[in-house]
Amino acid sequence: MLKFWKKKPAAAQAAAKQANPATAEAPAGAGVPESHPLLREALAEIPSPADTQPQTERFVAPTAAAPARRSWRERLSASAFSRNLGALFVRHPKLDDDLLDELETILITADVGVEASTELVEALRKRMHKREFADAPALLAALRQALVSLLEPVQQSLQVEGRKPFVTLVVGINGVGKTTTIGKLARRWRDEGHAVMLAAGDTFRAAAVEQLKAWGERNQVPVISQGQDADAASVIFDALQTARSRGIDILIADTAGRLHTQGGLMDELGKIVRVLKKLDPDAPHEVLMVIDGTTGQNAISQVRQFRQIAGVTGLVVTKLDGTAKGGVVFALAREFGLPIRFVGLGETATDLRSFEAAAFVDGLLPESVGRG
Ligand SMILES: Nc1nc2c(ncn2[C@@H]2O[C@H](COP(=O)(O)OP(=O)(O)O)[C@@H](O)[C@H]2O)c(=O)[nH]1
Numbered sequence: 001m002l003k004f005w006k007k008k009p010a011a012a013q014a015a016a017k018q019a020n021p022a023t024a025e026a027p028a029g030a031g032v033p034e035s036h037p038l039l040r041e042a043l044a045e046i047p048s049p050a051d052t053q054p055q056t057e058r059f060v061a062p063t064a065a066a067p068a069r070r071s072w073r074e075r076l077s078a079s080a081f082s083r084n085l086g087a088l089f090v091r092h093p094k095l096d097d098d099l100l101d102e103l104e105t106i107l108i109t110a111d112v113g114v115e116a117s118t119e120l121v122e123a124l125r126k127r128m129h130k131r132e133f134a135d136a137p138a139l140l141a142a143l144r145q146a147l148v149s150l151l152e153p154v155q156q157s158l159q160v161e162g163r164k165p166f167v168t169l170v171v172g173i174n175g176v177g178k179t180t181t182i183g184k185l186a187r188r189w190r191d192e193g194h195a196v197m198l199a200a201g202d203t204f205r206a207a208a209v210e211q212l213k214a215w216g217e218r219n220q221v222p223v224i225s226q227g228q229d230a231d232a233a234s235v236i237f238d239a240l241q242t243a244r245s246r247g248i249d250i251l252i253a254d255t256a257g258r259l260h261t262q263g264g265l266m267d268e269l270g271k272i273v274r275v276l277k278k279l280d281p282d283a284p285h286e287v288l289m290v291i292d293g294t295t296g297q298n299a300i301s302q303v304r305q306f307r308q309i310a311g312v313t314g315l316v317v318t319k320l321d322g323t324a325k326g327g328v329v330f331a332l333a334r335e336f337g338l339p340i341r342f343v344g345l346g347e348t349a350t351d352l353r354s355f356e357a358a359a360f361v362d363g364l365l366p367e368s369v370g371r372g
């Protein structure tokens with residue numbers, strides 16, 4: 001049994017509770033970057049009600065968004081989340097219960113999950129009834145803050161230093177982007193100066209080993225493999241031995257995609273973990289589960305099953321570029337509190353980002369109210 005995967009989620013869940021938007025005491029707009037284009041534009045277009053104090057000054061700033069933030073937004077702005085929210089505030093600029101009902105529907109449709117969406121919206125509704133929000137920009141600022149608070153506890157980057165080799169086992173169902181993510185990670189960690197090695201543990205599909213080898217060649221990273229139908233646990237065991245003898249810093253092991261209904265393959269994962277522990281009782285140091293960001297709520301049951309079998313310690317959510325709904329990230333954060341290590345925002349080697357809660361939320365919120 002892995003020592004740390006039980007503790008981390010519990011700690012993260014406690015943190016998530018603390019950060020619950022329902023109990024957050026921050027005033028409307030707290031923590032909102034003054035440069036947020038959504039707010040700038042919303043402020044310009046939506047007049048404050050005459051009988052309330054305009055809360056505008058603190059949001060308006062002339063500076064442009066930082067380039068890094070802009071690139072998150074470029075990748076995420078096609079999401080249903082982003083488009084539907086933008087359209088909502090154009091259609092319905094007035095602050096009332098109907099607006100919040102529509103907001104709730106949009107969050108649910110974007111895969112945020114029913115419970116998380118209801119919690120978020122009811123917390124906002126209470127505050128609206130207490131007249132904490134003077135206008136739509138103030139409501140948007142509070143929504144942004146609530147979304148960021150939901151994700152901040154799971155923004156925990158992966159620390160690969162201190163154990164050598166640091167063993168990362170990559171798991172998940174078929175086609176979610178495991179091998180691609182491994183290629184991207186190899187590139188990232190190699191560029192950071194680590195000696196990286198890959199283990200071709202997907203012995204199930206004929207093309208899988210070739211695909212991993214191609215990523216290895218592209219990034220000048222060695223790949224340990226055996227013939228097709230080799231035993232995955234033995235490939236990964238051999239790879240760890242080789243990595244040790246060659247002074248490798250980080251070993252990343254690929255595995256075959258599998259469903260919980262495939263009992264044999266699920267058992268294989270347990271076996272992989274057991275044989276790694278024979279060489280290093282602390283290995284694997286990270287069990288990274290890859291989730292396809294377009295999957296929807298099914299992602300929740302996937303994580304539940306893999307966590308039981310393989311002791312998942314971190315998540316990667318891929319394919320958030322394009323028209324992914326994006327909301328599944330919030331649902332996962334709320335349900336498990338597992339660290340979200342990285343997100344995939346495209347297919348090339350540099351399209352893997354360390355997860356940043358605020359940048360992600362700003363990327364999802366529409367850039368302008370008018371163009372949703
Ligand atoms: N758009 C996009 N495509 C991705 C991303 N990650 C993986 N893919 C694509 O998803 C498909 C399946 O990826 P693969 O790594 O083979 O999945 P595996 O079966 O889990 O190993 C490939 O076509 C990848 O290029 C991502 O972040 N964005």
Ligand SMILES: [Mg+2]
Pocket residue numbers: 178179180202208254255257
């Ligand atoms: Mg694969």
